[in-house]
Amino acid sequence: MAHKRTLYYCHLMLFMLSIWFVSSLAETADQILIRFRNSLTNHSALDNWGNDPNLCNWSGLLCHPDQTFYGLKLEHMGLGGEVDVDTLLELTNLTSFSIINNTFEGPMPDFKKLVRLSGLFLSNNDFSGEIPDDAFDGMRKLKRVFLAENGFIGHIPKSLANLPRLLDLDLHGNSFGGNIPEFQVKSFRKFNLSHNQLEGQIPKSLSNQDPSSVAGNKALCGPPLSPCTNNDKTPNKSIIPSTPPPPSTPVGKGKKNHYILVTVIVVGAVVALSSIVAFLFIHSHRRKSLQPLILGQKVKFKKNANLKESQSVDITRDFKKADDGELNFVRDDRGGFDLQDLLRASAVVLGTGSFGSTYKAMILNGPGVVVKRFRHMNNVGKQEFFDHMRKLGSLTHPNLLPLVAFYYKKEEKFLVYEFGENGCLASHLHGRNGSVLSWPTRLKIIKGVARGLAYMYENFPGNKLPHGHLKSSNVVLDHSFEPYLTEYGLVSLINKDHAKHFMAAYKAPEMAQYDRPNKKSDVWCLGILILELLTGKFPANYLRHGKGGNADLATWVGSVVREEWTGEVFDKDIMGTRNGEGEMLKLLRIGMYCCEWNLESRWDWKEALAKIEELKERDSEDEYSSYVSEGDLYSRIMTEDEFSFSTTIEKFQNE
Template sequence: MAHKRPYHCLVMLFVLGICFEASLGDTDAQILMRFKGSLWNGQALNNWGSESSLCSWTGLLCRENQTFYGLRLEHMELGGKIDIETLVELPNLVSFSVINNTFEGPMPEFKKLVRLRALFLSNNKFSGDIPDDAFEGMRRLKRVFLAQNGFTGPIPKSLANLPRLWDLDLRGNGFGGNIPEFQQQDFRVFNLSYNQLEGQIPESLSNKYPSSFAGNEGLCGKPLSSCNGNESRSLKPNLASPHSKGKKHGVLIIAIIVVTVVAFSSVVALLFIHKHRRKRSKPGILPKRGTSHKSVGFKESQYSVDLTGDLKGGDGELNFVREDKGGFDLQELLRASAVVLGSGSFGSTYKAMILSGPTVVVKRFRHMNNVGKQEFSEYMQRLGTLTHPNLLPLAAFYSRKEDKFLVYDFAENGSLASHLHGRDGFVLNWSTRLKIIKGVARGLAYLYENFPGKTLPHGHLKSSNVVLDNSFEPQLTEYGLVEVMNKSHAQKFMAAYKAPEMNEFGRPNVKSDVWCLGILILEVLTGKFPANYLRHGKGGNNSDLATWVDSVVREEWTGEVFDKDMLGTKNGEGEMLKLLRIGMFCCKWNVENRWDWNEALAKIEEVKEKDGEDDYSCYYVSEGDLNSKTMTEDDFSFSVTNG
């Protein structure tokens, strides 16, 4: 029988081989093809299976080493079943997105995907209550976007208990009940607006923006209005109860009183408006002492101001700094029809339409007492000699002890901030945004060339200080004012003093303006306002725009960074990625690794409106290399896909 042992061994090895091969399971490609079979309207995925390289399949996310890690099936009109049991077989799946499709019904059991770090289901037709344990075990989950669906019921406690949750967007659903206590409090994105939530907002969320809770009439407490006692504004009485019936008459009486007061107020208001209109022809652009104007944000405020008497104590005349300007004097400026454009940390800004003359912008500065009258005049004359297509020309100035007034040319299309963040602004497409960034960089470079010995040639570069002419060509304003600004006020409010080196060294660097340029690039590409500019004081922090972009690129895909209003540009995403990369290197925390203005300008000039032959649709940065303080240029790489 001994001679049969080799045969038995061969049989055994063959059987073990089959068992071993079976234990390996299907490949990622086979699993994905099975997943595709559960979907409806899968025409957008027609190249699945036909392409030899998995990372060339539409909607697949791959790292630089061609390792598959996520599905991004967005804007494809997909529907059907999201087969979780099949997705569980993908060991490397950490990101899943089906934004803007037609999936419907209850939320699938994503908790089975315990490795998932990002879940995007926004803009579908999912509905119904989400089970309280729907997110149990998903300890790696950092980003949850469920906006614009039909979800109802309370917010799951398992979602609130996620330890690493950074981004949460539940807006536009029907979630009800009280907001649970979230374990994670330092959110980058947090939005519960336009649901049916009620009760008092947890104290841990009181530092969020009011817009995060808008559209929930039953909510109260900071940052919204205070609650009445221990009751929510949303707690409505049971009108069928005897107690509430007894109150009906009282409510009716109150309603009658309110209607009477409103009617009387309307009559008074009409009389006031009629009287006010008769006074609107009175001249003046400067506010009276003691008058306070709230910021009008990014939208022009259409009201005149009668403020001529506030100019006493000045030098008596407008000082023109350019020979090509003039043709009007101080009295003509005071008689001009004027409207308030905005109010900021330095003072108010006005648009003045001079009769039989030009339209100009007058900026009032209350914190320019750093130099004497003669020195201030000489410095303004120097600023007046600067001529560049991307600088808003200074035309004149008016000086007095309390404050200064600078007169600039008027830009027809307002500020860049008004278009990026204003509700009524013209939507800027990719080509216009690229044009704006190139113009801003050229204007900044011109300032560096003309102020070679100055640490901050601009000092206050931000989107509200970039204005656009009638062809949307950008022009910088409020440049070169660090020299004449009170130091304490500059450190508290000027953009360059928000650079991270202020925390480390207590003073700006020659690259601090470049940091502002980088933040501006990221703002233009993302459409997000740099919230760190709103905080008073110097130095950056861990919640600034640059850190947020770093984290999104590190965690997921760069496409999530871009402003949705800018997307849809044919063959332009690769160039957008190049500009994003430039912005990140311009605002690196480590000053030594940050690009200087020469390199930044050269790189920006290389960016084109459309891609070349390569289509960069997936941008990946190694997580281990994405420390914003140590990152080098070689750390960045592109993963080329056709997705």
């Protein structure tokens, strides 16, 4: 009897140990969320994840009044990469997921695994391709589906039409084709299928919808649009049956599975006894590796972040046939190819941004060009657009990437530029491709950028923002690292709401103060670019949605300079520069003057250019011959009468 009791307690102990072991393997919600964040690109907008034990204080997280997490609202954050659905599946409370207005692309992820979702919001990204008919199978709780302004093609999925609780559906601005299916739901709160390629007769159940909800589909007919005629497409005959419920699991089989599970757990507990030490070590090490990024850390891009690993893409789908669609060259010395040459060219995707996709096209027996797609110029009239493009085409400067041609459509526009063979500055500063920019190269780049910006100010004297979108990803380099500005002079063409959310100049502090940019806003962008080039750190506020005023990089640099001199303000790749420390400090001071929050104290473009032109690769012997240490040099710089940053910065105290 005692033997049986001992055996019973041993089994009980093993069972309890197995439960503890299995529970210890499970990650907490905050660890799962950080793992999901780390699977994304350009996730600096989520830097505060992990800094607060209360998930409800994290950016983009939705919580109930009782502080229970239930959703992700990651909108307007510049996020990209792959949506890791398998990681999201581990968030058992997740019922709402939104990534509206980001840069995700490719086929729609396999969201049908997330059967608890009631809301799915993917609008204004660059998803593309056909959506499988079974893409929404099992998602019987879905009430809201927003897929607008993407590049989806093919038929509207049958499983989407079969959703039993659907209240809001927005698919506008894609290329869905074929007939509109019969939806299981007969009454919608929001319904929009406009501006697709749908055809045939509209189902009677949708005849009471507003005509605008199906506008822009030229081959549709029937109420609420004009009646169908004999020449119209045949009526929709695809009556979609309701999806049958999945067969229930037999009770006996469920019990059998339960016993098998218990047996597996008990056996696993034995294995756990021999591996617990190793597990704890790995678990502890992994927790450290999941610590969130902090302000001031470098943003690490994937290898060759500016070029996707795709050999070729077909850009003909983007150049849809239009009555007024033709390739217009802006200069006589450019050209040598036409629209058909461009459509036949092999192409790769260079990236996707807040305005649309960017391609590199290799024209047969012709030049390599960059094609930029702009989807937010819809309010610009044709004549105004043509006149502005010709003005941009007339600009000639060694540090402006020449505009070659443009393609006009009412819905979107394409600009064709010459190709910068060495990629963009951002990829060299933040990529992992082994690129190291020396101090002389960085000085050469910033001088070229300043000269190009000054030229823009001179040629657009009445424009507050002659560039408007100056940042490291819009500075491309040639084989000798000569810089060229791109995406310049477009502010007057971009929809104002989109410009406020995404254009670099609208991130300047005056947007928070006055809700409008200033003639010195481009100078602020130049200052941020200088600080980024010197520190090697990405300005995280460029990734955030909304108005300006969040000068993270400038604030961080100011705090380092104000509180102590550690040398950490400079990128490690230029820290070892001999006889260049003084000139680097001069450029740092110029950058801080350009980033002054006080507009009266901020330098104008002429003063910034003059000071940058004075810089040399090496320190002048007479000025810095007394240089002994970082602290001594810092003290010398800080005592100069003209130097200030926002307020008078305290002098360095050498302990």
